[in-house]
Amino acid sequence: MDSDGFDPRPLPNTVTTAVKFLIAGGFGVGKTTLVGAVSEIPPLRTEERLTTATVGVDDLTGLPDKRTTTVGVDFGRLTLADWLTLYLFGTPGQQRFWHLWNDLVVGTHGIVLLVDTRRLEHGFDALERVEDSGVPFVVAVNTFPDTLRHPEPALRQALELPDHVPLTTCDARDPTSARNVLITLADHIATATPTAAMEPT
Numbered sequence: 415m416d417s418d419g420f421d422p423r424p425l426p427n428t429v430t431t432a433v434k435f436l437i438a439g440g441f442g443v444g445k446t447t448l449v450g451a452v453s454e455i456p457p458l459r460t461e462e463r464l465t466t467a468t469v470g471v472d473d474l475t476g477l478p479d480k481r482t483t484t485v486g487v488d489f490g491r492l493t494l495a496d497w498l499t500l501y502l503f504g505t506p507g508q509q510r511f512w513h514l515w516n517d518l519v520v521g522t523h524g525i526v527l528l529v530d531t532r533r534l535e536h537g538f539d540a541l542e543r544v545e546d547s548g549v550p551f552v553v554a555v556n557t558f559p560d561t562l563r564h565p566e567p568a569l570r571q572a573l574e575l576p577d578h579v580p581l582t583t584c585d586a587r588d589p590t591s592a593r594n595v596l597i598t599l600a601d602h603i604a605t606a607t608p609t610a611a612m613e614p615t
């Protein structure tokens with residue numbers, strides 16, 4: 415740890431492959447929470463306080479504790495295997511920051527689309543952007559205490575999600591659960607594109 419209290423955690427010198435994952439989704443689905451839960455370095459955050467000026471713009475239904483919102487990007491890192499590191503970029507969820515998307519998606523190997531099934535309608539625009547990007551993705555339902563357990567076929571139908579796109583559930587606050595979502599995405603990419611550059615050289 416340096417004099418500023420920052421722990422730089424250098425990348426292990428066994429790592430030969432780095433991949434870029436985006437954590438996307440609508441407003442308040444838990445993107446910043448997930449990046450913070452799994453990151454092995456102190457996550458970079460660009461949070462600003464939500465104020466009364468956003469009442470009527472930002473739907474906080476079901477999010478009584480939410481005080482801030484991402485206005486730029488979240489950044490974290492997770493070394494998944496001794497040869498493989500993931501660079502994690504959490505996207506902003508609010509529509510007024512979506513202009514960042516086109517830059518964020520450049521060079522992305524895979525996307526986690528987080529959804530909150532209590533507010534599914536807020537995820538449709540993000541899903542459309544993810545699908546349009548052509549980047550392999552998985553959908554993860556972030557479960558809140560009052561999240562109803564919908565059967566997978568019903569969820570797939572509601573999201574119009576093709577069978578080849580993995581659909582999983584997680585608790586974005588839990589490092590193991592969040593890590594499993596990233597493993598699901600890594601496996602999906604490896605299966606979808608067996609010759610992908612994620613293999614060790």
Ligand SMILES: Nc1nc2c(ncn2[C@@H]2O[C@H](COP(=O)(O)OP(=O)(O)OP(=O)(O)O)[C@@H](O)[C@H]2O)c(=O)[nH]1
Binds near residue numbers: 556
């Ligand atoms: N109970 C529960 N609360 C969660 C979970 N994930 C996030 N939260 C809470 O839900 C709120 C939203 O989390 P954020 O991580 O800020 O969501 P976000 O998607 O980054 O939000 P924006 O960047 O504003 O779009 C916060 O108050 C979190 O503490 C979860 O898995 N379970």
Ligand SMILES: [Mg+2]
Binds near residue numbers: 483507
């Ligand atoms: Mg956020």
